[in-house]
Amino acid sequence: MKRFSVSPPVAALILAIVLFLLSGFLPNSYGSNVDIAIAQATNIVRLAVFLGVIAAGQTLVIISGSEGIDLSAGSVVTLTAILTYVYVSGENDRVLIALLISLGVGAVIGMLNGIGVTFLKVSPFVMTLGMSGVVTGAIIVVNHGTVSGRIAPIMTRLIARPVSPSIPIPGAVVIWLIFGVLMWLLLERTAFGKNLFAIGVNRVTAKLSGVNVTWTNLATYSLAGALAGFGGFLLVGNTGVVHIQLGQPFLFPSIAAVAVGGTLLSGGKGSYWGTMAGAIVLTLITSLLTTMQMPDSVRRMVLGGTLLILISIYGRQRSLRL
């Protein structure tokens, strides 16, 4: 008999739908009102966009293997959100340049991580953790705790509002879908993607097969930084306000989203579709716990327990006994 198996992204998506349907039975939920249910589902997906985009860079770095991880993503998000907020200051025609600045600054920070990891052989965990401190420190030095600025109307229009009055899908979700397709193309249809998976599986064999391991690794970290920068740009377009802790709450959930989406944390195997599904599951659970009006302590415990159950289902590593 063939063993029943579902790919992790599909499993995560099914889980999200089941959880959402079950949540209808909760008090003060949507109950039997379909319109409210759809509105609620749309809203959860909209919130998941930001975690999903921030987790994109994390997915790349984790696939690259050798304990690859990016703990500076949270602070990069905060930095580029603040930069966008200050630079744009309400002007529509500055938005495009702000986007380029966000991507560029993110890429530079990512490249510094990459240099530390690739050339100085610092382990990614502590390198990016240290970089996170440096970036946070730089934000504090530059803005002294207060910033003045404003996002542009066009950002709100494109990111936070529905695409058109007749189509109640927020712009952010559309952006995310396009982004998801681009990520898929990058991972599955480019030489860089092939090289990335190759160095994730085994760096020695990758090198012997002609992959430029050093360059691929450096490019991965730079790209991850740029994607976190893009996440900051999108996030501020949705929130409309900035503060020094804006990005940090997304950091570990971004790693969790990657893991829940079935990407191996040891590298070499994974997909961005999985991360997208993981981001939706995590956002769904967090927002359900918030609507259930539990004390903060119970909420944290339930979140931890749920996460444990999730990764127990399909986050398991290969058994030692072959």
Add this chain to the structure above:
Amino acid sequence: MKNRITWDFLMTRYPVFFPLVLLVLSVAINLYLQPNMFQLSTLNSNMRVFLPLILLTVGQAIVLIAGGIDISVGGIVSVVNTILATRVGLEGSSELMWQYVLISLLVGALAGAINGFFIAYLRLQPIITTYATSFLYAGFALFILPNPGGGIPSAIASVYRTSTPLSLPLAFYVIAILLLVWAYVSSTRYGKYLFAVGGKAEAAYETAVPVTLVQFSAYVISGFMAALAGIAITMLSGSGNADIGNPMTLNSITAVVIGGNAFSGGIGGVAGPILGAITLSVIQNIISFSHINTWWETLVKATIIVAALAAPGVINLFRRRRA
């Protein structure tokens, strides 16, 4: 040429060499800023603040040597702190205190056993598992003590704060015991197993090392050390706060790596990480004594840490260029 061999020899044979250089350097700067640093009272008041992180770092080092990572340790510290602060109370007797110290150690080991069960027996990925359990533990701590408060009898707290047997800070004796125990453990078969499992778990398994049990035990030890750190920090602060352990987790990991252990496991010891933990704490001291502008503190501290982490790599890079 001779110089090069000496450097290689030092770096490979004595992994503690570089952390020691860092420590001496940072202590020298600290001494310049705080001339009375080596007076017994100052030394003791520094060391008693450093000790909780040192204890936590030792547990983290053992997990890292065994090829794992434990980011729930801060949560365990918080749980122990809130248990002691709520169950013993400011008016509690010393018997009650010691009773709960024992219970705390059991709770810590149990929390570590939960981590170990999921990671070693269910084979979940360590970083994400302990991230999940960190919510369990931090949430539990908050459940026990929703608002900061409670406490332990001040007479017991002062035993920790002020005892200096033979004119040496209490922390020195604790560190000496840790080093002695490690010297013994690393020479036993179990010690060899720890390194084997961290180096390459599959190969260790093929050579009949009880990999699962060794991984499990590393997390139990880490939980136990986190409980010790929790007891120490409770005696230091004298009160309870459910968020007290939170900032310590990532520091303990940084301390282990500054201490010269390989992040990927299988290499290192406990002496280096202890030096790493002291170095991190001394850097914090330097920053508060150097009267730099408050706005710059985070940046300066983080830059020093990144520089310390990158230094061995930079040195190796330049040496390779010349060769």
